[in-house]
Amino acid sequence: MKVIICGAGQVGYGIAERLAEEDNDVSVIDTSASLVSRITETLDVRGYVGHGAHPEVLKKAGADQADMLIAVTLYDEINMIACQVAHSLFNVPTKIARIRSQNYMQPEYSDLFSRDHLPIDVIISPEIEVGKMVLRRISFPGATDVVRFADDHISMVAIECMEDCPVLNTPLNQLSQLFPDLMATVTGIYRNGKLYVAHSTDQLLVGDLAYVICQRDHTRRTLGLFGHEEQEAGxxxxxxxxxxxxxxxxxxxxxxxxxxxxxxxxxxxxxxxxxxxxxxxxxxxxxxxxxxxxxxxxxxxxxxxxxxxxxxxxxxxxxxxxxxxxxRSAMALINNSSFQEITASIGIDAYINPKAVTISRVLQHVRKGRIRSVYAIQKGEAEVIEAEALETSPLVGVPFRDLELPSGIRIGAVYRGGTVIRPDGNLKIKTGDRVVLFATAESVRHVEQMFRVSIQYF
Missing domain, CATH: 3.40.50.720 (NAD(P)-binding Rossmann-like Domain)
Structure with a gap:
């Protein structure tokens, strides 16, 4: 895929880094020569110094052959005009813009961003996205991360295993037997600086960060099972x-x-x-x-x-x-990833990374196949993905025990007709199911293949 990114700041750099790692053809535009120099010296991307909304600059960056334009400069108006120019002059199929001012986002102006006016396909409002993330973290004080999927019916919760965690040193498959009505599956484990896909025979240890996919209404009970009974702030x-x-x-x-x-x-x-x-x-x-x-x-x-x-x-x-x-507790908004690593040592209980929230929103539109939502974790080492199963998907109709999933993928929950289902060996995915899974960065391409739209589908 050929992608043009307008803006080489922290968010633009983060998006370029992820896309370049996946062998996309990436060009980055920024008015700052130093930012362009930094990004081209450290990443396998092309850089252009100039104004992201100027036709001549977009032409140099190859807009006439681009599949997607992502405008994430500091200025809403530049992002909007860049999308307009990309559409009107170069017919770029997909245009994504970061728009921070809420004045543009009022419901009565919703028609502004239609193809007949400002042709922007995806609008990312980081303040609202981050605000929702903060509110989720406030609602579940024992979690270090909370993200919603499947129209808010499924949650991904990151939970730190403390010394008093009741489920330590217990094989994960035994937890399913002990709590058969709990709609929760441990899908990933971050341990000693490394991220692993969880397997049914694995056990949780003190200091682990467990990534659990669960039914939304079971989030608080899941936290309690891990020993987190913190009360909401009054x-x-x-x-x-x-x-x-x-x-x-x-x-x-x-x-x-x-x-x-x-x-x-x-x-x-x-x-x-x-x-x-x-x-x-x-x-x-x-x-x-x-x-x-x-x-x-x-x-x-x-x-x-x-x-x-x-x-x-x-x-x-x-x-x-x-x-x-x-x-009693403190949470901080932190953009710079180098600062995030020191938070625990100075007493900060949790942090929110707005850059990660924005990058995740972009990734769901870059991913191939019927990918509905994406959330990157641990600086992109893995993603939690929600994808819709089509009748051509190799997952459909096969019992889970017979699925030959790549080693870097673990399915956490299935959303079907308003009901959340926890996977077991007998479950068969049906056409239209929405599957929420954990995938390492190396396995994302396999996820795209599993949920791809086959030519026979048409």
Whole structure:
């Protein structure tokens, strides 16, 4: 596949890295010569210095032969115009744009992004995507990651195995026998810096991070089975009143009105605006790195600190300070992957990686076959994939015990007609089933083949 990426920042780099690893023909455009130089020196991609919406630059990058354009510059308007130019002048089949401003996303303007107006096939709104991720993590405080699939009926939950975890040193197939009505399957294990596909004879050890695919309504019970009984936060402090912080606070006000929220926002005008638009949230104008401001927000009595500013450093330091001042738990938004590795050592309980959320949304549209959703984990070492089975799929009609799946794939759940089914040896996948599975990076191409649209289908 020939792909053009407009924007060589962190998100553009991450997308280019994944696509280049999979032998796609990738060209990257950016106005910064230093960013283009960095990406071409470290990745097997072509780089072009220029404006991503300029026809001449797109032509140099091979837009007339491109299968897809992904516009992820810092500016919504450049991303939109790049898609328009790619469509009007070069007839690029698929166009993806990152659009951050919520002004463009209002329901009454939904017709704006049709093929007759601004021809954008996929819109990624990172603030909303990340906001939803933060809310899921708040709802399940014992999980280090929570992602939804199959119209929110299936969850992928990453759970850390602590010393008091009741299921340690027990073969996974025995867990299925002990809890036959629990719709949950351990599909992956991250242990000592390495990611493995789980097998039925494997056992979980202290320090493991287990990737569990389960029915959404069984998420809390699954966490309890792993020894995580943490209660949801009743008192919360949010550092940063930007789009994400405001979205999180507003949603919690609507869904959990008893939760007491305080927001710390450094810009006075923004603080006033957010305060006016929220009903029960207290907004404090000041720096989340100021100990006096944190104490003014009663951080010592808070159950959770969520640091959602635009600065990784501010998020990390304010979350660490909150824990030192007595806050029960802390979560931080962190873009830079090198910072993510130090979070546990300084007391931060969880982090959200907005770059990973955006990249995962892009990948589901790059994947071949009937791939409906993708979520990359552990810096792309594996993916949790939701795919729809067509009648031509080699999976259809074969009992699970007879399926010869590649070693890097484990099926976690099947969604059929509104019901979540846990796989067993007798289960046969039917046409139209939506399968949620765990696949290592090396096995993704096998997943695409299993759910491909055969020529005989037409």
């Amino acid at each position: 008192r919360m402090v949010i550092a940063g009143g930007g789009n994400i912080g405001y979205y999180v606070a507003r949603t919690i006000e609507d869904m959990q009105p008893k939760t007491k929220i305080k927001i710390i926002e450094s810009e006075r005008e923004r603080a006033v605006m957010v305060s006016d638009q929220l009903n029960n949230t207290i907004v404090i104008n000041g720096s989340a790195l100021d100990q006096n401001i944190l104490q003014q927000a009663d951080i010592q009595d808070a159950d959770l600190m969520v640091a959602l500013t635009n600065s990784d450093q501010t998020n990390i330091l304010s979350a660490a300070m909150a824990k030192r001042l007595g806050c």
